[in-house]
Amino acid sequence: MGTILRVSMLEGEAALGRIRASDVGHMLVDVERVFARAAAHFVAGRPGRGQGRRGRLIEEATHLRLVGLEEGSVVCVLQFPDAPPNGVSFDLGDVISLGETALTYAVSTATEGRRAYSDVAAALVQLANDIGVGSRCKAVALSIGDDRQPEVVIDAERRERLRLVAAPAPNPRADAITGTLVEADFERRTARLRTPLGQAIAVQFDPDIDDAIYELMRRTSKLRGEITYDPSTLQARAIRVRGLGKAEQMELATSEEDFWQAPRPFAELLHERGAAATVDLDALYIPTLTDEQRDELVKAADSGAI
Incomplete structure (x- = not known):
């Protein structure tokens, strides 16, 4: 018999007769997505046996079956496959071990353990969002086997921590960036820098450089400090200014008029x-x-x- 998993929606509207059927459907689909992404990390590290087989193995190992629905808080009783379906030539051990490993990886990610994967965390965040954690219900809980004690409880606070795992905040780096200061708020000590490529960079500065910021307004400047980069595009998003100055500009040996004349x-x-x-x-x-x-x-x- 395959491993039993209980997925519970806790409190709020989480009661039979009150819960929306679509919430239960989202929960079942999202839970399978969590385990499929977790299983993919394990399969990616195994010796290659063909991409097609790997995809089918992940699908079959994480294709959960609904075997019960319990009252109280809405509890879906799910079961991992205990054997591959007819016509699928996987080893029995492959399917069982992969499903159990996916469960282990998912729990580790959810509890911020040693194995924490960003795409698995993103799937857990989507699960919490789709069933309305923090609005329609208080939390979603995962319990393994006959033990009703939850292995994982994802409430609004844990969802936010998982969101950081899914999309970690970029680390500021000491660097310099060139552009034109186009506006500044000297009460909030914020400004906006426009790069030569037209990108807008948020600027923060300290009181001791107010005058310098004012002098450089509408002029091309080089700002030095801690720059925060977008982790996906690697473009600068913001800078905390520690120093500044005029940008160096190369000049032509001839005048502008000489350059353009026939x-x-x-x-x-x-x-x-x-x-x-x-x-x-x-x-x-x-x-x-x-x-x-x-x-x-x-x-x-x-x-x-x-």
Whole structure:
């Protein structure tokens, strides 16, 4: 017989005759998703036997069966597979061990244990959201086997901790960023920096640099401090300023007017630079030289001898 799992919705509207049927349906679908994602982490580390077999193995090992519905708080009694279905050539041990391992990984993630996976945590958060933890019910609990004592209780507080596991807050890094300060609030000591690519960066600064921030408004500046990056896009989102200054700008050797004016004749440029008269390259050709002599002449020119 496969492992028995009880999934309970606690308090609030969690009572037969009051609970919405859609909440129960969401709960069953979401619980299977939690275990499928947990099982995938175990399968990914096993020796390859073919991607197709792995996918079928995960599906069959985490395809729970509803074997009972208990009163009180709404309790769905589920069972992990105890054997593969007809026509599926998996080892019995594969299916049972994978289901039990998925359960172990899911419990570890939910309780923030040694194995905590972000995608499993995201599935647990979705489970709590879909059944209305904190609004329609107080919590969702998972109990394993005949022991009715919950292994995991996900209430609103634990859901928020799991949300951080699912999408950890980025760690600020000491760095510098260049852009234009386009606005500032000197009461809240916040500002907005617009990068050359048009990205808006939230800025925080201390009272001792109020004047410096004011002086750099609407000017291209380099801000140094702790920059927070988006973990998914790796783009800067915010900076806590520790130092600032004007951004370095490379300048052209010619003026803007000179750069954009129409090209001038080559002879005029030579005269401006004080160059001698143009050289007739054909006049430099010596038809009587042999190939060996020409090679020697080229070598001498390359060495600076002539």
